[in-house]
Amino acid sequence: SGIVVPFVHSKLSVPFGRDSRGGLGDIVLHGLYVGYKKPEAGLFSFLALDFALPTGSFSENRIANNGLNTYGFMPNVNLTWFPLPRTELSATLGYEINSPNRETNYHSGNVAFLDWVAGYSVLPNLQIGLQGYALRQTTDDKLNGEIVGEGFRGQVFAIGPQVRYNFSREAGIILKWQSEFNVRNRPEGDKLWVQFSFPL
Secondary structure (H helix, E strand, O other), X not given: XXXXXXXXXXXXXXXXXXXXXXXXXXXXXXXXXXXXXXXHHOEEEEEEEEEEOOXXXXXXXXXXXXXXXXXXXXXXXXXXXXXXXXXXXXEEEEEEEEOOOOOOOEEOOOEXXXXXXXXXXXXXXXXXXXXXXXXXXXXXXXXXXXXXXXXXXXXXXEEEEEEEEEOOOOOEEEEEXXXXXXXXXXXXXXXXXXXXXXXX
């Protein structure tokens, strides 16, 4: 089990205005894990049942928000393979099911997503690599139970470099940059991530 506590800073520009905001985002709880591993082949995998909570601030009157004001259920399958001792290939394939936004009665459609990374350890504790993600909405957006337009289904792809430093087997820091492309029905931009991982 685990918990992801994001702190975000968003800067959005749209035809009718611009806004920026920072603070706590939506917390994700890692629930049940069911794993399979074959260390002699460098293969590790697990199924996770994750839950997103509406902890980030939200207002329908703002352009930029820290949270979505929805609950989310995100089952996902994770796979890591070390074809060579210093080479890592990892991917997470998942599906996100969202609740309606209680403030706006807007219900965003469900989303399939893929996160991936290909990394090479230049030192025992230092890895550089290429990473990205793909996201595609599979069901229609709805407002007050009615389909919005033609469904307003979104998609996005992103790619960029990553650097990871491990303090130990259980703790580390990741710096990564992502540039989005082929975006449809979603905001488009670049993302800079600084991620910390440590045992509780």
